[in-house]
Amino acid sequence: MTEAFKKFETNLSYYFSRVLNKRLAKPLWIFISLSHQCTYNCQMCGVVKILKGYELNTEDVKKAFNEISGWQRDFTVVITGGEPFLRKDIFEIFRYAREANLNIEAVTNGSLIDRAVAGKIMASGLKNIAVSLDGAGEQTHDYIREKGAFRKATEALKHLVAAKRDNRGGPQISVWTTIMKENVGELFDIISVARELGVECLVYHPVIVAQEDMQNTSSSARFWLQEEEVKILKGQIDRIVDYQKKNGLVAFLHDPYLWLRHFNGQLTSQEWSCNPFVFINIGPDGEVRSCGAAFGNIRNMDLEACLDTPEADRARGLMKNCRKPCLQTCWSHPEADSLSGIVDTFIYEVRKYSSGRQEKKELLDAALSRLTDYESLLKNAKP
Amino acid sequence: MPNLKEVIISITNRCNLRCRMCDIPGGKSEELPTDQWKKVISDASRLGSQTIVFSGGEPLLREDIFELIYFTRKNKLNACLTSNGCLIDSQAASRLSASGVNVVNISIEGSKGTHDHLRGEGSFEKALSALENLRSQRIESTVASTVSRYNYKELPYILEVAKNYGSTTVRLQPFNLIFLKDRASGAGFFIDEADIQKMEGLIGRFISVSKEYKISVNPESYLRKIPAYLAGRRSHPRNCAALWYSCPIASNGDVFPCWIEAANNKLIGNIREEGLYELWLSGKRMKMVNSIVNNGCSGCLMSCYDEVFGSRLSKAYLLDKAKKVKKIASYQRLANKAGQLLKSQATTMKLRYRFYASYRGSVTNLLKRRLSRILNKLQGPEKTGGDEKEMALLEISRLKTKLEKEIRSL
Ligand SMILES: C[S@@+](CC[C@H](N)C(=O)[O-])C[C@H]1O[C@@H](n2cnc3c(N)ncnc32)[C@H](O)[C@@H]1O
Ligand SMILES: C[S@@+](CC[C@H](N)C(=O)[O-])C[C@H]1O[C@@H](n2cnc3c(N)ncnc32)[C@H](O)[C@@H]1O
Ligand code: SF4
Ligand code: SF4
Ligand code: SF4
Numbered sequence A: 001m002t003e004a005f006k007k008f009e010t011n012l013s014y015y016f017s018r019v020l021n022k023r024l025a026k027p028l029w030i031f032i033s034l035s036h037q038c039t040y041n042c043q044m045c046g047v048v049k050i051l052k053g054y055e056l057n058t059e060d061v062k063k064a065f066n067e068i069s070g071w072q073r074d075f076t077v078v079i080t081g082g083e084p085f086l087r088k089d090i091f092e093i094f095r096y097a098r099e100a101n102l103n104i105e106a107v108t109n110g111s112l113i114d115r116a117v118a119g120k121i122m123a124s125g126l127k128n129i130a131v132s133l134d135g136a137g138e139q140t141h142d143y144i145r146e147k148g149a150f151r152k153a154t155e156a157l158k159h160l161v162a163a164k165r166d167n168r169g170g171p172q173i174s175v176w177t178t179i180m181k182e183n184v185g186e187l188f189d190i191i192s193v194a195r196e197l198g199v200e201c202l203v204y205h206p207v208i209v210a211q212e213d214m215q216n217t218s219s220s221a222r223f224w225l226q227e228e229e230v231k232i233l234k235g236q237i238d239r240i241v242d243y244q245k246k247n248g249l250v251a252f253l254h255d256p257y258l259w260l261r262h263f264n265g266q267l268t269s270q271e272w273s274c275n276p277f278v279f280i281n282i283g284p285d286g287e288v289r290s291c292g293a294a295f296g297n298i299r300n301m302d303l304e305a306c307l308d309t310p311e312a313d314r315a316r317g318l319m320k321n322c323r324k325p326c327l328q329t330c331w332s333h334p335e336a337d338s339l340s341g342i343v344d345t346f347i348y349e350v351r352k353y354s355s356g357r358q359e360k361k362e363l364l365d366a367a368l369s370r371l372t373d374y375e376s377l378l379k380n381a382k383p
Numbered sequence B: 001m002p003n004l005k006e007v008i009i010s011i012t013n014r015c016n017l018r019c020r021m022c023d024i025p026g027g028k029s030e031e032l033p034t035d036q037w038k039k040v041i042s043d044a045s046r047l048g049s050q051t052i053v054f055s056g057g058e059p060l061l062r063e064d065i066f067e068l069i070y071f072t073r074k075n076k077l078n079a080c081l082t083s084n085g086c087l088i089d090s091q092a093a094s095r096l097s098a099s100g101v102n103v104v105n106i107s108i109e110g111s112k113g114t115h116d117h118l119r120g121e122g123s124f125e126k127a128l129s130a131l132e133n134l135r136s137q138r139i140e141s142t143v144a145s146t147v148s149r150y151n152y153k154e155l156p157y158i159l160e161v162a163k164n165y166g167s168t169t170v171r172l173q174p175f176n177l178i179f180l181k182d183r184a185s186g187a188g189f190f191i192d193e194a195d196i197q198k199m200e201g202l203i204g205r206f207i208s209v210s211k212e213y214k215i216s217v218n219p220e221s222y223l224r225k226i227p228a229y230l231a232g233r234r235s236h237p238r239n240c241a242a243l244w245y246s247c248p249i250a251s252n253g254d255v256f257p258c259w260i261e262a263a264n265n266k267l268i269g270n271i272r273e274e275g276l277y278e279l280w281l282s283g284k285r286m287k288m289v290n291s292i293v294n295n296g297c298s299g300c301l302m303s304c305y306d307e308v309f310g311s312r313l314s315k316a317y318l319l320d321k322a323k324k325v326k327k328i329a330s331y332q333r334l335a336n337k338a339g340q341l342l343k344s345q346a347t348t349m350k351l352r353y354r355f356y357a358s359y360r361g362s363v364t365n366l367l368k369r370r371l372s373r374i375l376n377k378l379q380g381p382e383k384t385g386g387d388e389k390e391m392a393l394l395e396i397s398r399l400k401t402k403l404e405k406e407i408r409s410l
């Protein structure tokens, strides 16, 4: 039952953070790009084209981990890049995170994962390892990424699955697929590729066309879906949803039909409202960013201090007024979008799961006093 | 296929008055929860609707009405509220202002004596104070009247009220039997053939006074039809555009082709079972609407359908509105100040004149407001109306009550 209350508190803090544009909670998702060095130079990837030559210091990463491990609640740290396995210290970083008791995940193109590396990943304490797959076969994937990349990605997945079996456990093995014009017709077919390889989870996300200015999703960009392709996407979603209902495997981070409106340029911030307090990205230069804007550097400040700079307030203020949501899954927290939704869910859970009258009363009283606290916070915040 | 333009939500059948011409408060008591209405509103927005009208019963009896209006505005739709005014004290008016409501419509039936006779002792004073409170919050108010034998002689007087309280619009709607359970009890509301001429004269005066006072009223051609209609001469139009552009939803979630056909058991579906989005696009609705169009409908002169009533009228009316929108040219002089942005806005406004035809308040007012917003906020992000903090406070107090109730019920 304390779970329900914890959830209630978390959601309230995100809700009121947004209303007041004042940080009352720490981000749930912390993406860290150790470096933008990569083994590939994929066509749609904006990341490897910027911040070249920066490498995040091992010591700075550890310092951030120390700080995060002191935070309450469950945060997820996702190690990304560039190609994370190019870093010599990558397993040292994983080990440090595990010892600090952090939820940590990683995403890779798979090019550097041989049998030995796969074995080490199983023992690393990662919760999830994702390999990117942008097509159901060589043709598309290699066209987007590099010749031989499809074979390497699938080999990597095979090594991971085998290593997990040998190790009797290890991180969840996932595939991440970027939805774009080039692969729209084979999204559904990626499911069978993944299933045959023994993958446990498949996540799709729409392409970002301009990394430096995400709110400017432009329909003329190269990888963007045009009207005809959106129709194809609709057919693919129907099949994917149908498959998912029966067999699982695919994990939706939001209603997949939103992709259609997204690519048609019709998605509004009411259907998908980005909560600026839920997500941050730390770049290889040490800058902490949200939606492209940098607001503090972990090389010379605590992470929490970075979150409270005036630049951070400004960046989040702009995000709050975002008119073109980018649909990148981690930027949002729909459970905290509506206050009545938060309270109704809580009452429902108390009714359903709590045992005695006394417990129920305590929980509801606590909820009432939380609301009262926020009420006075809100009153005092008024100009 | 024509797009949905407006959704008319009868949010509750409950009412704090018992008007002689209306038995709505005795109707079904079942109501949908807040979140389901929110879903309706987002679906309406997805379908391209421009306006949500909240009516009832008395919509202010729903404690979540402010939240729903705020949600409507946040979805960038217009929100219009129709009320008898009894509950619009100064506090409610400031809540309405925080919610960002576009227009509040208050029902006035005539002079104090006539109004109170039809709506109940004391209701006239309360309606007037509602108009006053709306004015002090600078919320646009409009006035609605149900025309019948009891009040047609006072139609010009209603314009006086509107003028005194700064209301922008007066909308007439002839008495209709569908609001009554026992239809026989409605006989007294109609007029005799012999009175038609007298009433025509009063309608004429109503029109000329409205021009003098610069108060918008229903289209003239519509108003001219009222006397014959009230004397019992019905027409059964074959192509009422309301069927294509507007969607009424009852408090229990029933979706109908129009309020009048609802009485003929023409039910499209229910919101608890299917979303508005699906229902509106469903084959079932298409079939039903087509059959009404082909077979002729019951016919009505409900004011919510006035500007779309009959295809010829609808064209004439739209042209009339378009002319008004052309007055925008005079605002375009401001374009020198506001630059290209304003100009392009004015053009899109012209292009979208159809939308303004379905807007419940004064078009000119809306445009003025829009333009001044553009001028003021040239740089800033678009404000969607409503004050988020104010609304959050309102919601907190409502939810605290809910929690307290839950605690007491343990
Ligand atoms: C930038 S990569 C870094 C990790 C690793 N190099 C890889 O490719 O998986 C992280 C994820 O972003 C995806 N990605 C690359 N370009 C993208 C874009 N323009 N929009 C959305 N996702 C993109 C990749 O496919 C990958 O799943
Ligand atoms: C049903 S009320 C609901 C809103 C609110 N309770 C009010 O009275 O304004 C909506 C409008 O319908 C009108 N009305 C009531 N009975 C009617 C009838 N029998 N025929 C036509 N209109 C009627 C009212 O005067 C009012 O303007
Ligand atoms: S492998 Fe990953 S980081 Fe490298 S270029 Fe491709 S998408 Fe970008
Ligand atoms: S949804 Fe959020 S992250 Fe995405 S573009 Fe908008 S503000 Fe930025
Ligand atoms: S007309 Fe309005 S105020 Fe009068 S009884 Fe009907 S719903 Fe209530």
Ligand code: SF4
Residues within 6 Å of the ligand: B237, B240, B241, B242, B243, B258, B259, B260, B261, B292, B297, B298, B299, B300, B301, B302, B305
């Ligand atoms: S004229 Fe009246 S009854 Fe006929 S379809 Fe239109 S709204 Fe319904």
